[in-house]
Amino acid sequence: MSKPQPQQQTPPFPNKYHVKLVSSSDSKACIICYKPSTTVLLADGNGDFFYVCPGHLLDEQFASPIHPQEYSDLISSQKELTDKKAKLEKDLEMEKPYIWNTVAGYWKDKKEKGEETKYDKLKKELGEVTKGLEDKTKSVNGYKFKLYKLHQDIYKGRIMAHQKKVYSVQRATKIQQEGFFPSVPSHNLE
Ligand SMILES: [Zn+2]
Structure with a gap:
């Protein structure tokens, strides 16, 4: 035995x-x-x-x-984008009073020259970040x-x-x- x-x-x-x-x-x-x-x-x-x-x-x-590394990476980039989005929203909010206080002429001038205002830039960036965050969230939620x-x-x-x-x-x-x-x-x- x-x-x-x-x-x-x-x-x-x-x-x-x-x-x-x-x-x-x-x-x-x-x-x-x-x-x-x-x-x-x-x-x-x-x-x-x-x-x-x-x-x-x-x-x-x-x-x-x-959680595999791949998933942890997804989560951290989701968090990064969330923070970035919050910061952009704050910056955009700060830019808003500036627009309203701007002399109409200056504003019009910028527009006619086709120059991007800081507000436009931020808004565009926020749109991109929001889209990126949506995609990441979709990947996180659908992760198998x-x-x-x-x-x-x-x-x-x-x-x-x-x-x-x-x-x-x-x-x-x-x-x-x-x-x-x-x-x-x-x-x-x-
Ligand atoms: Zn069952």
Whole structure:
């Protein structure tokens, strides 16, 4: 026999699940609501997997996405643009009284020369930044995460289910082994 296993401290699989999709003909019941689902969560290293509706992945009581660098970069550029937009809006507000106080002639003169006023420039820039921010926000909101971490309780449940399965397999193997139960006498039975 193999040497005794040391007490296992590390979990049988990490709390790091890849999102996989199967074809609709391969859909199976979601572990939460039992509706057929084509989304599979597969533990890193393939130690565990289960089917789940993609909607449950939005519930933090079930799982949270693990943010890849690409997503963190999106978030920081979204923040940058948000700050830039706020600053431009403030600058534009500051420019406004200037316009109203400007001598009409000066204003008209600038316009006729086709020169951009500071206000025009800021307004244009704000338009560009706003558009950029909208695009970034769209990318952030529509971001498809490929890795999830299960909520601690759900993860514990997965480990328990795994251990139960391992135990029942071991038990079934033991029962099949000769001598685990006294053998049934093959004679003297009524
Ligand atoms: Zn479901």
